[in-house]
Amino acid sequence: MKISSTTIIAVRRDDQVVLAGDGQVTLGERTVIKHGTTKVRTLSGGQVLVGFAGSAADAITLFEKLEQKLKDHSNQLLRAAVEMGKEWRSDRYLRRLEAQLVVADRELTLLIAGSGDIIEPDDGVIAIGSGGPYAMAAGLALLKHTDLTAKEIALEALGITAGICIYTNDNISVVELTGKA
DSSP: OOOSOOOEEEETTTTTEEEEOOOOOOEETEEEEEEEOOEEEEEEGGGGGEEEEEHHHHHHHHHHHHHHHHHHHHOOOHHHHHHHHHHHHOTTGGGGOOOOEEEOOOOOOOEEEETEEEEESSSEOOOOOOOHHHHHHHHHEEEEHHHOHHHHHHHHHHHHHHTTTTTTOSEEEEEESOOOO
């Protein structure tokens, strides 16, 4: 599924994990109708970060589903993500939802998609949405070649992406976890 709507990036460095997303809402292929929406948030009392690309209504449904799975599985992110991915793929209503999620806790970062994919990045950076490839490339380069913090990398990568991708702006929201569990 190709999401043409936004950019979300997750960056993990040392004892910090950050999710950041732009604020643009695009109607169709040509019209920006909002500049400052928030597409990243926390779940489970601030212990899990989540961001979405795709339909906002679909993403909210998925946030609620993930939060329930986290409760059902004692806030074990991997278990909750696997169970949600299985349900998303097999449920007739859920499989029509058009969104992707990036989720992270202190231990793990995952991309969850309706195809049943649950992907953990190799290098501490993952990005979704129409600007995802640009943000991921910038994030990986910054992670490898600078001493910037995870938050600084996420902000800089989204800034670079906003200069390239017409579906991404530089009105950025950030959620983060720092320190040891």
